[in-house]
Amino acid sequence: GQGLAGAIHGFRETEKSRWSEASRAILQRVQAVAFGPGQTLLSSVHVLDLEARGYIKPHVDSVKFCGATIAGLSLLSPSVMRLVHTQEPGEWLELLLEPGSLYILRGSARYDFSHEILRDEESFFGERQIPRGRRISVICRSLPEGMGPGESGQPPGAC
Numbered sequence: 665g666q667g668l669a670g671a672i673h674g675f676r677e678t679e680k681s682r683w684s685e686a687s688r689a690i691l692q693r694v695q696a697v698a699f700g701p702g703q704t705l706l707s708s709v710h711v712l713d714l715e716a717r718g719y720i721k722p723h724v725d726s727v728k729f730c731g732a733t734i735a736g737l738s739l740l741s742p743s744v745m746r747l748v749h750t751q752e753p754g755e756w757l758e759l760l761l762e763p764g765s766l767y768i769l770r771g772s773a774r775y776d777f778s779h780e781i782l783r784d785e786e787s788f789f790g791e792r793q794i795p796r797g798r799r800i801s802v803i804c805r806s807l808p809e810g811m812g813p814g815e816s817g818q819p820p821g822a823c
Contacts (some may be wrong), residue, residue, distance in 0.1 A: 671780075674718025679709040680709035690737075692706030695804055698735035698768045703806040706730075716741070716796055719783035721750060726773070733770040739763055741797035744787050747777040760789040 683691060693710065699705060714720070725734060738761040745767060749755035756777075759767060769779065782788075784796040 671721040671723040672712070672714070672718070673721070673783075674715040675720075676713045678711050680711050681708040689722070691804065694735055697766070697806065699716065699733055699806060703731065703733060703739070704731060704804045706807055707732075709754070710805065711803045712803065713819065714743075714799045714801070716798050718781075718786060718799075721782040722780040723777035724778050725769075725805075727775075727808060728736075729805075729808065731808050732774060733768065733806045734774060735766060735768045735804045737801065737802040738765050741798040741799045742794050743796055743799050744782045744789050744794050745779055746782060747779050748771060751776070751779050758789060761793065764800055804811075 695705060740763055742763060743761050745759045745761055747759070749756050761767060769777075773779075781799070782796075787794045787796050
């Protein structure tokens with residue numbers, strides 16, 4: 665699948681490894697829920713700042729840069745994430761990501777489905793319009809299989 669470079673429109677991003685005490689406590693809760701005891705996490709957390717008119721096109725995160733689990737905390741604005749099966753486009757679902765909600769992609773959702781964040785004009789959940797504002801997502805990822813913590817080949821915004 666393609667990396668995020670061409671998939672995101674209207675955004676800024678950064679990799680962050682230093683957090684305030686309060687933020688670190690929240691990230692630890694996220695990591696406790698999302699990741700198994702055997703999973704090593706990428707040391708830096710990906711922070712994606714999507715402007716109100718920004719969106720993320722369908723993509724599957726690169727297995728070269730991300731392991732089996734991706735967990736994202738959605739902040740500021742509600743948004744709609746659509747998952748579409750890469751082999752069976754008729755198989756799809758949408759998630760309403762409220763501010764403060766956590767999504768976890770693992771297993772089939774991680775590998776067999778593309779995910780995207782709908783642009784404002786397509787942002788519906790069922791019949792309900794979900795007006796998009798600025799959205800920040802804080803994304804924790806596990807290391808790719810067989811990669812030690814020291815060789816995190818920093819993702820070029822791949823996940």
